Amino acid sequence: MRLITLVLLSLSISVLHAQSHNPGSNHANRFEELDYLLQSPSEYRTASGAPGPKYWQQRADYNIAVELDEPNNRITGTETITYFNNSPDVLSYVWLQLDENFHNPQADVNRDNTGKMQDRMTNQQLDALEPWRRLDGYGINLTRVVNAAGKALKYTIVKTMMRIDLPEALKPGQQFVFTIDWNYKVPDKLTRYGRGGYEYFAEDDNNLYSIAQFYPRMAVYSDFKGWQHLQFRSGAEFALNFGNFNLKITVPADHVVAATGECLNYKEMMTAKEYERWQSAQTAKDIVEIVTLDEALKKSKTKSSEKKTWIFKADNVRDVAFNTSRRLVWDAMPVFVEGKKVMCMSYYGKEAYPIYRKYSTKATAHTIKTYSKYTIPYPYPVAQSVEAAIGMEYPMLAMNPGRAAPDGSYTEAAKYSCIGVTIHEVGHNFFPMIVNSDERQWWWMDEGLNTFCQFLTEREFDADYPSTRGPAHLITDYMRLPKNELEPIMTKGDAVSKVGSNAYAKAATGLNILRETILGRELFDFGFQEYAKRWAFKHPTPADLFRTLEDATGVDLDWFWRGWYFGTDPVDIAIDSVKVFKVDDALTPTPGGVAVYNDINRLRNKDDKSIQFYVDADTTLRDFYYYNRGADAAYTIEQANKQKDDAYKADIDKDNLAKWKDKYFYELQFSNKGGLVMPIILEWTFKDGTKQVDKIPVTVWLLNEEKVSKVFIKDKEVASVKLDPNRETADVNEANGQWPVKEMPTKFSLFRQTTTGFTGPGAGQTVAPPTNAMQRAKQKNP
Structure with missing residues (x-):
């Protein structure tokens, strides 16, 4: 990813360092203002982070007609595009995206992959050495490119991009109308990777088609980038x-x-019975099946030779996609957002029925309501979830996983995969489908913000939802990796090596730390919602996000953006020493209890009476795993504590003995070993068993970013001190944040050799073992 401003590219290293650092000093580095790293404010984008008085963006309207040739797995289409030049610039050419050309054998991604030979190689591994060998005949074919008068236009294809040279310059305020005809061979998406493609089901000889990035699409021309024509490599979107x-x-x-x-x-398009169900679903209180499982199974056994044309209209969206198959169950229910009805719908095959019928549409409805609360009201009339084996997002349409075992049971992981991915992909309607960032350049701006909102939504679905991205302590394994395995969040999308940890988890965790620890919920929620309101249906940059959050909250956060988003340093704050003073005696502390960890979001959500958890409001969402959490993976937690007493003595002014004689003075020395500054959060455990938490603002590091000393005056004798008791700052080394010092045990698991089967009921009878805890429970309680 290119840095936000081109100014950086013209700066010499010496000038850059002179502007951005205080070399050799222990201060004035990490708290320096970010402005030189951000694009300069203008009439298009203000210093407050809001769109400026002359903000503009281009627009493109599409009339598209496509036909699926099912026997040959081919898409044929025609489109007429009306492109509006709302910029102040005169354009002599326009750029389009041909994303399906990522399957072309000549695409960069099929030629620049790396690999090594092994002693043992599979066919799949050999295919992966030169992917282009399996892609003959794939990629988009253009058969006609003409203007409104039918005259051929000159164009140039550059792999996954296409430039059309305009016959006349397109001036500000003008529009250009042209038509493109095309076709392409639809790939098997599970063997020739792609968001779009088909999946074949051998048991009923049918395909599920996920048709996406299927038409030539206008590239973005913006005030901050000009033409965005980075190649599509199947990663950054x-x-x-x-x-x-x-x-x-x-x-x-x-x-x-x-x-x-x-x-x-x-x-x-529907039968009379299906349409009747559709109409009843408009006012239903629960899910209505438009196409039932029995009906889907019957249709999958025969194939019609007739064709139908479905007609869809979508206003003010940035993209369209579709799924189609004869083997789909279809259900629906309405949800209301600020009085406006949104039809939530799901589509799925029989293998997903046990999970999807229970969770998909309700997870979709919950997502729409929760995201609307934290951002802007959902503006579209429908929200749809399709079980399509992978997770991918489009306006009003999400593709998600969620399949059960043949006997109808499913694992806990499959359940939460369905719910979590559905929340995530449906949530993408807000980021980037509405708040429309540039994913190709700043992958984290859609994935990170969306993953953060996913975390909020999961925790309002179920207070104990096992969220894997969002809680600060879960990012520490990534942040303690060697520096050569890390890159800043602000890295060009396709240059990120661990996308899930970086663009998704770390970016989302940063927002959660802002919300729970640095700003607090009220301030953060106001600023985040302001960002969504300002940039809904517009093109924000990272600078617009950073500036808006500071503008709306009144808090200087440049130190946080610099460290968490522009840097790779971890948080590692250590308690170097504790000195204990009393007026007339020495104090020898003894160790106290260890704080019980419960992540800060869960604690506050359970205390927030305004939150009604979805699984409490709708008890049909409770299943085996609700009452048996963690049944598939029970964990044992062992901690060996070694305690060491430190005693310190000090003289205190005897003249003030009466004033201070009952006080305890604790002088703590902290060091910033990781490099990333954070507030210092201390939990004091007193000898009487009570606890107290002190939170010292991050500005304690302002004049010395490496070491600080602070004295705390307590009314009671302290037994122990612990840094970051709720693990909310992503500190990568908890062992050096405790006093008295406690050794953190190194653990390993001892496994015994397993067999492929087990002895079941009945003498000598061997049956297959259960593959999930739900099956095991059924066997025990048939």
Whole structure:
């Protein structure tokens, strides 16, 4: 990812260091203002982080008609694009994205991969050495590119990008209308990786089609970047314009289609019974099956030779996609956001029915409501979830995993994969489908912000939801990696080596730390919502986010952006020493109890009476794992404590004995071993068993970023001190944050050799072992 401002590229190293650091000093580095790293304020983007009085963005409207050739797995399409030049610039050419060309054998991603030979190689490993060998015939084919008058346009294809040279310059305020016809061979998405493609189900000889990035799309031209024409490498995703879409999809007549937008001809596409159910779903209090499982199973056994054309309309969206198959169950229920109805719908095959029927649509509804609370009200009329084996997002349409075992049981992991990924992908409607950042350049701006909101939504689904991204302590393994395995969050998308840890988890965790620890919930929520309001249906940059949060909260956060987003230093604050003083005697402390950890979000959510957890409001969401949490993986936690007493003596002014004789003075020396400054949070455990928490602002490090000393005056004798008791600052070394010092045990697990089966009930009878705890419970209680 390129840094936000081009000014950086022209600065020499010496000038950069002179501007950004205080070499050789222990202060004035980490708290320096960020401004030189951000683009300069302008009439387009203000210093407050809001759109400026002359803010502009381009727009593209599309009329698209596509047809699926099911026997040959081919898409044929035509589109007419109306491109509006709202910029102050004269354009002599325009750029489009041909993302399906990522499957072309000549695409960079199919040629620049790395690999090594091993002593034992599988066919899949050999294929991966030169992916282009399996891609002959793939990629997009353009058959016509003409202007509104039907005259051929000159164009140049540069791998996954396409430049059209305009016959006349496109001036500010003008629009350009042109038509493109194209076709391509649909890839098997599980063997030729891609967000779009088909999945084949051999048991009923049917495909599920996930058709995405399927049409030539206008690239973004912006005030901060100009043309965004970075190549699509299948990783960092998309930068797109808003516009109005009309989409016609021709498929076999027995298919069900889920697509971006509102369907304008449901009545013609459905049977009379299905349409009746659709109408009843509009006011239903619970899920209604539009197409039942029995009906989907019957359709999967026969294939219609007829075709139907589904018509969808989507206004003010940045993209469209669709799924289609004859083997799908379809259910729906409404949810209301500020009085406006949103139809939440799910589509899934029989293998996903046990999980999806219970969770998908309700997780979708919960997501829409919760994200709307923390950002802006959901503006679209529908929100859809399709079980399609992978997680991917499009406006009003999410593709998610969620399959059960053949006997209908499922693992705890499968349950939470369905719920969590559905929340995540449906949540993408807000970031980046509405707050429309440039994913190709700043991957974290959509994934990190969305993962943060996913965390909030999971924890309001169930207070004890096992969220894996968001809690600060879960990012520490990543942050303690060697520096050569890390990169700043502010790194160009495709240059990030551990995307899940960096762009998703670390970026989301940073926002959670801001909310729970640095700003507090009230301030943060106000600032975050202000950002969403300002940049809804616009193109924000990181600078707009950083500046808006500071502008709305009134708190200088440059130190945090610099350390957490621009740097790779971890948090590692150590208690170097504790000196204890009393007026007339020496104090020898003894160790106290260890604080019980419960992450800060869970604690506060349980205390927040305004939150009604979804699993409490709707008890049908409770299943085996609700009452048996962690049944698939029980963990044992062992901690060996070694305690060491330190005694310190000091003289105190005897004249003030009466004033101070009952006080305890604790002088603590802290060091910043990790490099990333953070507030110092201390939990004091007194000898009478009571506890107290002190929170020292991050500015304690302002004049010395390496070591600080602070004295605390207590009314009671202290037994122990612990840094960051709720593990909310992502400190990578808890062992050096305790007094008296406690050794942190190194653990290992001892496994015994297992067999492939087990002896079941009945003499000599061997049956397959259960693959999940739900199956085990059924065997014990048939």
